[in-house]
Amino acid sequence: MQTPRTVAPxxxxxxxxxxxxxxxxxxxxxxxxxxxxxxxxxxxxxxxxTRYQLIGExxxxxxxxxxxxxxxxxxxxxxxxxxxxxVLLTVPAGTAISVLVAILLNQSVRGIPFFRTSFYMPxxxxxxxLALLWTTILAKNGPINAALGLVGIEGPNWLFDTAWALPxxxxxxxxxxxxxxxxxxxxxxxxxxxxxxxVELDGGGEWAKFWHVTLPQISPAIFYNVIxxxxxxxxxxxxxxxxxxxxxxTATLFYGLYLYRxxxxxxxxxYASALAWMMFLIILALTIVxxxxxxxxxxxxxxx
Amino acid sequence: xxxxxxxxTKSKTTQRxxxxxxxxxxxxxxxxxxxxxxxxxxxxxxxxxxxxNQIPLRIFPSELYLGNYPSxxxxxxxxxxxxxxxxxxxxxxxxxxxxxxxxxxxxxRLKFWGRNFLFMVLLSTMMLPFWVVIIPRFxxxxxxxxxxxxxxxxxxxxxxxxxxxxxxxxxxxxxPAELDDAAKIDGCNELGIFWRILLPLTKPVLATxxxxxxxxxxxxxxxxxxxxxxxxxxxxxxxxxxLRWQIAQGDPVPGLLMAATVFTSLPMIAIFFIGQKYxxxxxxxxxxxxx
Numbered sequence: 001m002q003t004p005r006t007v008a009p010x011x012x013x014x015x016x017x018x019x020x021x022x023x024x025x026x027x028x029x030x031x032x033x034x035x036x037x038x039x040x041x042x043x044x045x046x047x048x049x050t051r052y053q054l055i056g057e058x059x060x061x062x063x064x065x066x067x068x069x070x071x072x073x074x075x076x077x078x079x080x081x082x083x084x085x086x087v088l089l090t091v092p093a094g095t096a097i098s099v100l101v102a103i104l105l106n107q108s109v110r111g112i113p114f115f116r117t118s119f120y121m122p123x124x125x126x127x128x129x130l131a132l133l134w135t136t137i138l139a140k141n142g143p144i145n146a147a148l149g150l151v152g153i154e155g156p157n158w159l160f161d162t163a164w165a166l167p168x169x170x171x172x173x174x175x176x177x178x179x180x181x182x183x184x185x186x187x188x189x190x191x192x193x194x195x196x197x198x199v200e201l202d203g204g205g206e207w208a209k210f211w212h213v214t215l216p217q218i219s220p221a222i223f224y225n226v227i228x229x230x231x232x233x234x235x236x237x238x239x240x241x242x243x244x245x246x247x248x249x250t251a252t253l254f255y256g257l258y259l260y261r262x263x264x265x266x267x268x269x270x271y272a273s274a275l276a277w278m279m280f281l282i283i284l285a286l287t288i289v290x291x292x293x294x295x296x297x298x299x300x301x302x303x304x
Numbered sequence: 305x306x307x308x309x310x311x312x313t314k315s316k317t318t319q320r321x322x323x324x325x326x327x328x329x330x331x332x333x334x335x336x337x338x339x340x341x342x343x344x345x346x347x348x349x350x351x352x353x354x355x356x357n358q359i360p361l362r363i364f365p366s367e368l369y370l371g372n373y374p375s376x377x378x379x380x381x382x383x384x385x386x387x388x389x390x391x392x393x394x395x396x397x398x399x400x401x402x403x404x405x406x407x408x409x410x411x412x413r414l415k416f417w418g419r420n421f422l423f424m425v426l427l428s429t430m431m432l433p434f435w436v437v438i439i440p441r442f443x444x445x446x447x448x449x450x451x452x453x454x455x456x457x458x459x460x461x462x463x464x465x466x467x468x469x470x471x472x473x474x475x476x477x478x479x480p481a482e483l484d485d486a487a488k489i490d491g492c493n494e495l496g497i498f499w500r501i502l503l504p505l506t507k508p509v510l511a512t513x514x515x516x517x518x519x520x521x522x523x524x525x526x527x528x529x530x531x532x533x534x535x536x537x538x539x540x541x542x543x544x545x546x547l548r549w550q551i552a553q554g555d556p557v558p559g560l561l562m563a564a565t566v567f568t569s570l571p572m573i574a575i576f577f578i579g580q581k582y583x584x585x586x587x588x589x590x591x592x593x594x595x
Contacts, residue, residue: 125572
């Protein structure tokens with residue numbers, strides 16, 4: 001390689017320096033971006049076309065994994081069905097509830113900081129602890145069934161009932177969405193007061209305020225929540241792994257759990273990579289759809 | 305305002321009272337809904353085995369039975385797991401703080417080729433699903449002999465988590481540019497501006513990042529279960545999962561498991577109460593809780 005000498009005179013140390021310093025400051029991220037993002041992203045794509053069981057060399061097998069994933073492996077279809085159902089059960093209901101609770105927490109009544117704290121606190125436990133906590137709540141002889149018993153309903157064995165296991169996990173997800181609640185609350189607090197006053201001057205009531213001011217103003221925050229929770233819920237793993245182990249049958253076989261089993265229990269790295277790339281494409285498609293639909297309901301300041 | 309209040313009729317006050325009443329009723333319902341699981345787990349941890357089988361189900365234990373705690377603590381080597389987790393968490397938090405502040409400073413206070421483009425790239429990586437990158441990462445760590453150690457859990461923290469970089473950058477952007485100019489005149493270079501002038505001002509964000517990364521690393525079960533393979537390296541979350549699998553997947557869920565849930569959650573609850581203010585601000589700003 002020859003050094004391009006002709007350029008050299010134009011580049012002085014003084015002119016280069018800020019750029020070098022800038023890149024030096026962001027270099028930690030450049031390292032992780034290259035080795036922990038770009039490289040794995042490409043490598044998992046390549047691995048999708050191989051058979052690799054951790055020992056020996058990865059074998060190129062063309063579209064075999066993809067064919068198996070799409071047409072032969074019935075578990076994949078099960079996992080997709082379970083995961084989509086779970087998204088449909090949690091995202092719309094979770095969003096609606098977090099908006100309602102945030103509105104409630106935005107009321108100017110005494111003691112509101114106390115309520116904000118106690119509503120959000122359970123979600124910080126997170127992970128395995130929170131999953132176990134809900135396992136107890138949903139137990140056959142747990143408090144939910146005791147409460148149902150008081151009104152004469154015999155509750156099912158939630159987590160071990162084919163029909164109820166997935167809705168049970170969805171209930172847990174909705175009840176512990178503290179972060180979503182806080183994001184909406186922050187958005188509510190950012191709504192300019194003069195907009196409400198304008199509605200009052202026009203003789204509008206509470207409902208008009210909500211419909212014409214609050215909802216459009218917080219719609220970007222709601223949209224953000226929908227995007228982030230959809231991506232998160234699509235990747236769910238811990239709940240099924242700890243609470244139901246994917247069962248009963250395949251009732252709670254999340255796609256993430258199935259992928260984990262293929263990769264880290266059966267060590268089918270090639271096949272699991274194909275599964276991972278399909279997950280990526282599905283999430284990408286869902287995100288694009290979300291953005292498209294957003295045009296019809298998300299309001300941005302300064303738009304006609 | 306006073307004119308407005310004065311013109312309020314009696315019916316307006318009644319309306320206001322009704323609204324408050326409605327708000328309090330709903331708040332009380334919400335309070336029960338959100339707090340009850342926590343309350344229940346504590347009560348369950350204090351019950352004897354017999355208490356679980358009583359019909360009708362009792363809310364409070366028949367006697368204050370503390371035996372679940374020592375048996376849970378000893379059924380799995382939780383002492384060691386707590387120490388292990390504390391080590392992983394401490395090193396990770398330090399790494400996240402250092403790397404996020406350095407990179408965040410770069411993206412906000414310095415001008416260089418490709419800055420805006422690279423920042424867009426950084427933001428977009430936050431959307432990349434974890435499962436897409438985990439397999440090659442695992443193979444990479446295996447090839448350099450890190451699988452089975454804590455290194456895959458700790459080292460990446462020193463290379464800037466995009467969420468925390470974003471948080472730092474947003475905060476740095478709010479600081480006046482005059483600070484940098486004044487420091488430059490005094491002969492400070494970029495490192496000096498970062499370290500001596502700006503970093504001391506970012507304590508609130510550093511607190512937010514510390515809390516987020518503490519909670520995220522402590523509860524990050526997936527990575528722990530993928531990378532760790534020896535009992536001597538296991539974490540609290542893995543210990544808790546062990547306990548869950550040791551106990552047959554049936555009913556009743558014994559008080560033992562609940563006792564373990566309580567004492568493994570205590571660090572989270574403590575951190576929450578210490579840093580609530582910083583957490584709430586961080587969530588409002590970034591719309592997420594990290595990773």
